Amino acid sequence: MLLYVVALVLVSAIFFSHVLSLMFIFFGLVEVIAFFYFSNLLTKKWSVFSTKRFLNDLFLTSLLIRLGWVLFSYVFYVSMNGDPFEFFAADSKMYHESAVWIHNLIITNQGLQPFLNSLKGGYSDAGYAVYLGFQYILTGDSILIERLLKAFYGAFTCVLIYKFSVRNFGEEVARMAAIFCMLMPTLIYYCGVHLKEVEMLLLTVWFMERADAMLRNKNFNFAEIAPPLLIAGLLFFFRTVLGATALFALFTALMFSSTKVVGWGKRLVLILWILGTVVYFIGGEISTEVEQVWKDSDKNQSSSMDYRSIQEGGNKYAKYATTAIFAPIIFVMPFPTMVSTEGQPTSQMWNGGYFVKNFMAFFVLLAFVWVLKNKKWRDYTLIGSFIIGYLGTLAKSSFAQAERFHQPALPFLLIVAAFGISKLTNKDKKYFKWYIAFLFIALLGWNYFKLAGRGLA
DSSP states (O other): OHHHHHHHHHHHHHTGGGBOOHHHHHHHHHHHHHHHHHHHHHHHHGGGSOHHHHHHHHHHHHHHHHHHHHHHHHHHHHHHHSSSSOTTOSHHHHHHHHHHHHHHHHHTTOOSHHHHHHTTTOOTTHHHHHHHHHHHHHHTSOHHHHHHHHHHHHHHHHHHHHHHHHHHHOHHHHHHHHHHHHHOHHHHHGGGSSSSHHHHHHHHHHHHHHHHHHHHOSOOSHHHHHHHHHHHHHHTTTOHHHHHHHHHHHHHHHHHSOTTTSOHHHHHHHHHHHHHHHHHHTSHHHHHHHHHHHHHHHHHHHHHHHHHHHSTTOOTTGGGOOHHHHGGGTTTOOOOOOBOOTTOHHHHHTHHHHHHHHHHHHHHHHHHHHHHHTTOGGGGHHHHHHHHHHHHHHHTSTTTTOGGGGGGGHHHHHHHHHHHHHTOOGGGHHHHHHHHHHHHHHHHHHHHHHHHTTTOO
């Protein structure tokens, strides 16, 4: 908390002519102070609870936090923008309009074909719009009800985080990780906007939890195998790369997991099932999308950064941002915007949430070092391969610095951070001090970069 306040004060003093508005400073302070204060308080207070009481309190508290944000943000955005959508909403309104169209298509017996034809063969973004369209049939195109449902999904995701973590890292780490996810500002934020991140994250965490249960469960039957593979298939209709990463993580876990986790007989059968799933779900248009995304990743990154460097209000230094720059710091990114820049109110509003991720990244890195040093990587191949696979792909894309695209990995980074905290020793404290110094310099440097690239510093 002190690091954030000192960095914010110094950035504001150095770049006083571009200081954040008081409203966004307030948001940032609440995000940082609430996360660290209540994480510290609740991990101690709830540690003595029974598992049943812990899960009840976790779900109810997560739900109340998210319901409160949904109701507040609805009124806040209406007062600020004249409608319940976030600042400079684009995708949110597109999803809403598509869902209204799907609703009308269904009730007029036209079916989904006109909507599917409009996608021109690209199905990676169709899942959320279709889900929302069918929901609108029941709710009368209600924006508020959809967001209230998001609050429920977000709270249930925290419970799934606990269930996944407790099998992999034990009770202490699982409770810590679940509380981190309950309080993480950016995870809360998406409950109040009409984007697909909450539903997509629920599917992702659910896939990982069911895949882990399948690998560890001695009851080897169709009821255990089908759910994770079905969920992985659904992920392709939310984000192509995410579906591919989910199956990659499962396949990697099957190939390299310790025999304590999964035996060879079960391993071979599951590999055959996954190969069958790949043939079925990644056939035709979807396989073409996956292949095209990978082929175009470097080209898209380069062209996107070049465009950002020359467009009006863009950053002239953006063209130098490449995979070589993003990859080493992908666990830490994105850095918070602590200065006022035109057209970026959302990143300014959630600067505290970005800082929380930056800070927690130290414990993620510490956990990875511990696992490698102690040669325990085979025990954690599912979560490790998912994080590395997804963030590695993200580092090659044009969205490496976009917080929204970091969301699928964020709950798992918080799990690993909790594990890293549990392994922290006095010897590690000197590295922690070095990291604090690095983060402080990075915060100053990033905000100078934001302004200098626009000719404002």
